[in-house]
Amino acid sequence: MAAGQTALDLSLAVNVHSGAKAFGRCTGPRPIEARFHVRLEPGVDATGRAVVFEPVGAEIRRADGSAGLLARAASQLADRLIVPRLDAIEINVSGPLVAIDDLVMHFMPATTARPSPLADRAHLAHVEVDRNGLAAALALTLHALPDAEVHTEAPLDDAELTEWQRIEDELDGFLTAIIVHLADAVDMRDLQLDLLGVLIDSRHRIAEALREDSDSDQVEALFLQAWDALRPLFRQLDALAISDDVDLRLAGFLAAGDALTAVQALGPEYGLEVSRDGLRRLARLLLAEQAPARFTPLPLEIDPRLQRLLGLEGVTPRTPAAARRHWLDWLIPAAHAADDSPAEALRGLVPRLAFLDDYLDLVSDLLAVEIESHLGANTRLDDAQRPLFDPLVRATAWKESCWRHYVGRVDEPEVIRSSVGAVGMMQIMGRVWRGVYDVERLERDVQYNVAAGIEILEHYLVDYAIRRGEHEQPGGIDNLVRATYAAYNGGPSHLPRYRREDTPGRLRAIDREFWNHYQQMKTEQWPYVASCYAVGG
Incomplete structure (x- = not known):
């Protein structure tokens, strides 16, 4: 489509037959393979509900573009036989508007009065040709709502809060089903990782929403945020060779999602609300019979397909560790079994100043064992990147948990847990990494927790920091460490936050402290982790 073009060019392959009727038959030369060319000027019909086209300049030429001897006669026939059929082509928007109305109703609160149908108050304002094809502007009549008395909404009660949390779980399940389905349908690794990155980011945001704003619902904002991140990736899917049925379902799914975001922008008259029924209906547009009957309760079992797509299949549970030691055993070194592994020795152990050096030695040994195991068997790091990894893992464990898996009383240990539900020494969120x-086991097995954290760190380092060229930014290879931790802490979208000027101060402080930990690990080979345990005995 040429810049500034105002009409669509249509070119059709035709066979032109010519001859004379004799003895009841048409006889003449063999058919000529030709092309029928016509320009279609778009416009809006009198109802304002349909795009119509006016054919201009119809002609028939040979396949090589030359006119040929019979071109004029053939073009005259085309004017009489083909052009009138083109006059009947129209694109009527009434049907799609009705479909949008139907979908919108599933996203409106039950207490909201149903607005008058879009088809009754919408018309096409104009239509034009752009680089992607045909673009039409839809004008809508909106009804002003009466002024409402301004008042502060009461916080959600326990039942309402439980319901909103359940809807957030529905959104998590919806995004998981959609993204895993699409990622599995393409062979382009970059696109797969970008799609899955949106899923991990969305799970992080849902966890944060459950913690940060317990007196209000954020599901709508979470849905729109995820859709905005997915939309450019869907455009890439459009250009790929995927099966026709998936392609058609994807087109319907995109149209529905775009319609919801557009209608939401119309203002408070619509006041859309993300609901179970709405999410399920939207999912069925893409997944058809593969759509799950329900998204909740969220499944917690391992999903081999999700593991495969993420490339996170290297952590397998080992033989269960023995029952934990009594904390008094650590005050009597002679009682230690010589063949205890670090993971077994750390089971149920709450660090205290009285035996802190022994405790930190155990943690250091555990980290060394798991790092060596990973680098020896599963790593994708090259020789230049390997030296970054050991201090990266150790500094991450220091910043995330202060090298602790258990806290509380020594005789009643509890697994360390953050306000967003991250658990254990590597502070891994089950809500984010469920299915993987x-x-x-992330809670009860410190070895498994550390091994999973190591695998996640390499995933972010290779599949996001290196792939997106963070080491090519000012700062060089050290950027890979800083970007990897930022993603580990907040999700893939946080990758560049360490170098962005608009990063909130709270996150800047987190990244700065981690970087100090990393540099100390790298230069001194031993952390001042004891600074975490200034109190207690």
């Missing part, structure tokens, strides 16, 4: 790791 055994959520229960």
Whole structure:
């Protein structure tokens, strides 16, 4: 489509037959392979509900573009036989508007009065040709709502809060089903990782929403944020060779999602609300019979397909560790079994100043064992990147948990847990990594927790920091460490936050402290982790 073009060019392959009727038959030369060319000027019909086209300049030429001897006669026939059929072509928007109305109703609160149908108050304002094809502007009549008395909404009660949390779980399940389905349908690794990155980011945001704003619902904002991130990736899917049925369902799914975001922008008259029924209906547009009957309760079991797509299949549970030691055993070194592994020795152990050096030695040994195991068997790091990894893992464990898996009383240890539900020494969120790791084992098995954290760190380092060229930014290879931790802490979209001027101060402080930890690990080979344990005995 040429810049500034105002009409669509249509070119059709035709066979032109010519001859004379004799003895009841048409006889003449063999058919000529030709092209029928016509320009279609778009416009809006009198109802304002349909795009119509006016054919201009119809002609028939040979396949090589030359006119040929019979071109004029053939073009005259085309004017009489083909052009009138083109006059009947129209694109009527009434049907799609009705479909949008139907979908919108599933996203409106039950207490909201149903607005008058879009088809009754919408018309096409104008239509034009752009680089992507045909663009039409739809004008809508909106009804002003009466002025409402300004008042502060009461916080959600326990039942309402439980319901909103359930809807956030529905959104998590919806995004998981949609993104995993699309990622599995393409062979382009970059696109797969970008799609899955949106899923991990969305899970992080849902976890944050559950913690940060317990007196209000954020599901609508979370949905729109995820859709905005997915939309450019959907455009890439459009250009790929995927099966026709998936392509058609994808087109319907995109149209519906775009319609919802557009209608939401119309103002408070619509006041859309993300609901179970709405999400399920939207999912069925893409997944058809593969759409799950329900998204909740969220499944916690391992999903081999999600593991495969993420490339996170290297952590397998080992033989269960022995029952934990009594904390008094650590005050009597002679009682230690010589063959205890670090993970077994750390089971149920709450660090205290009285035996802190021994405790930190155990943690250091555990980290060394798991890092060596990973680098020896599964790593994708090259020789230049390997030296970054050991201090990266150790500094991450220091910043995330202060090298602790258990806290509380020494005789009643509890797994360390953050306000957003991250657990254990590597502070892994089960809500984010469900389907990839055994959520229960992340809590009860310190070795499994550390191994999973190591695998996630390399995933962010290779599949995001290196792939997106963070080491090519000012700062060089050290940027890979800083970007990897930022993603580990907040999700893939946080990758560049360490170098962005608009990063909130709270996150800047987190990244700055981590970087100090990393530099100390790298230069001194031993952290001042004891600074975390200034109190207690």
